[in-house]
Amino acid sequence: MSRDVFAHVDVERLRSGSGVKWGSLAPGVLGAWVADMDFGVPPAVRECVIRLAEREDFGYPYWPGEDPVAEAFDERMATRHGWTPRPGRTRVLTDVIQILQVMIELATRPGDGVAIHVPSYPPFLASVAGAGRRIVPLPMTRTGHGWGFTAEGLAGRLRAEGCRMLVLVNPHNPTGRVFTRAELAALAEAAQELDLVVVSDEIHADLAYAPHRHLPFASLGPGTAARTITATSATKAFNIAGLRCAVAHVGHDGVWEALSRVPQEYFGDPGVVGRAATVAAWRQSADWHAGLMRTLERNRLTIERWAADLPWDLGYHSPQATYLSWFDFTGTPLKGGAPAERLEREAGVKLAEGADFSQGTPVHTSGYARLNFATSPAVLDEILGRLTPALSRLGRALHPG
Template sequence: MNASVIGPLGSLAAELDELDPCELRASPGLKKWRQMTAGVLPAWLAEMDFPVAEPVREGLRRYLAHGALGYPYWPDGSPLREAFALRMATRYGWHPEPGHVREFATVTQGVHLALHLATEPGDAVAVHTPLYGPFREGLARLNRRLVPIPLLDTPEGWSIDPERLARDVAATGCRALVLVNPHNPTGRVFTRAELALLAELAERHDLLVIADEIHADLTYAPHRHIPFASLSPETEARTVTLTSATKAFNLAGIRCAVGHLGPDRLRAAVDEQPVELYGAANVLGVQASVLAWTQGDTWLSAVREHLDANRRRLAEFLGDRLPQIGHHPPEGSYLAWLDCRSLGWGDDPAARFRERGGIELSTGPGFNPGGDGFARFNFATSKRLLGQLLDRLVHSTALDARIGDPTC
């Protein structure tokens, strides 16, 4: 990675490709690289290889130049509340009330806290599958019953199964729906028509909807992210919308997220909890998030264009060189969900990719139910490193495959 910071617009595209694997592996802030053994290239954990946007870095420098990191003075809540509301209005046409926004350490914390306060042990919670592992584990620890609603793998891509969802919600007495949009790991961005079906179902069965929309800013045209709560005032009143700047702006370590709490009773329940019992966003995380949302969109546009090119290259490569791997190009995020079942490598093909090709993918069973035989591929890197990753995918399937040459 070039030691210089991200520069003017004209140099952004070039600098996104100036990534040195030795520097990436040595960086204390990149678990994705630091956890790898020598000779293994990472394409697993959901963080990008790119340096943080210069407006965020420079803004934090100015903040620290004051030489004080004392208690913040936020009598009406952190500045994240207004920044979130403004971003939703300008990018998505939704006008949430800033006073209904609360800060969290992470989106996952917000999901679990909403379930903890708004449902009871033993309650059923519907989630589209395959699903993000920490959500599955959180439901188990909270003693909530997972109602898996498998996404349908169709020739056109991954699709919601409204008939099964309606049937299973009714049969289980479901109390909540966790909606991940854009979806992780499939990358689906749900359409307005699909979301309207879910909203009608939620109204009919009086479901709390917890919408994880953390990948929203990484949606590729012509697809368009639609906040679930924006569908109607009635939908907003039963929806918790959770998001963060951490995914789109590569800020995973700042531990800062926000949630718009539509239900009045849930918002009151959150406010009644002992201060910081469930953790809190830190002052630098709030500052970094506000900087990203108010000054980082030039950087984000360049990154999304770069990711879109990588996304298309991956799809073309798989079609030409590895057609036995099933794949629908993600409509949002920088994560591709690879169907490796026809390779005959069992439930966890990621293990074979690591052993035979020296490439680390996210394990499919970690997204169960629905993950056996799959692997998740992170393409948020330089064009050169993506080329090396793709070569290792092919190398993994060769009869004489061996772990690749050692790489920093």
């Protein structure tokens, strides 16, 4: 790109808009919580939306032939991630939360167990519980090399819990882990043994840092593909969450048949703007995305150095993907819990509260918080520059003299 559009963020523009990340904050508080980026959108997306507005083209969607969003999805999976989706099995919905809710209703019954790695994206946990299904947590544990989970005896554990579905978030939110082929194979083996439906949320797939590479779960083999619903969207990597467009690729025959019997009107249909913006993001925004990843990598390293220089151990592992940092504050002056709430008060920085990422489960994350670093280096420096003295003040208050 001709200039670095990621070097500067206009915080006042963000505060004056309609986005919850900044618009809901008290004056002076810096937003680093909701997983929206502070940047603009790719030029191709902006130009696409402007053309639609100039044509006043906001009617019911129509396209000759195959859905262009489905075509763009198929192309991106094949060229970027090495997986060829099954033709004719893609549905366009509004977001991955809706996709998960639909699949829960179609593939499970009230009381069934739904396995998911915990900590996890809070709306997913709420969706499972709200549907009357039981959350079966697969605890993410910290090792000397990063975050992982115990694969040994996995099928037996899931059988004992009456699981009928596995929800896989890969890359993982909030730890930023990119699961390896061996880890995914262990999950696939358990899913095959128990005949589980797998919903694989891969919305952060385009946000992996080298040398890590995203591996679509359905690409592990025909048997795995035949039980997997792949859910994704351009929203996270191209900053268009408000345009409400996502893709569900349904490999499972029974779920596809059940989905086909439900009228599309039951789910609603994403409009022209979200569809066109998604296609522009996936097909025409490679240069913008490359610039984004350079900035995110710089910010990721900044946080890594910051965490290493603190006098307290955050138990920190840099994310292998996403623009999210997962901090353990139990070894800091915030060890009493609710660190995000206390840091908003003490530092004027809003993080995502860790307890929300294990709601409804026996996993304890109340001492954690998540920081979103998808902002300019200058704003990130200000965020970290506020957090450090706030932690020091709290430490002195706990241990005066």
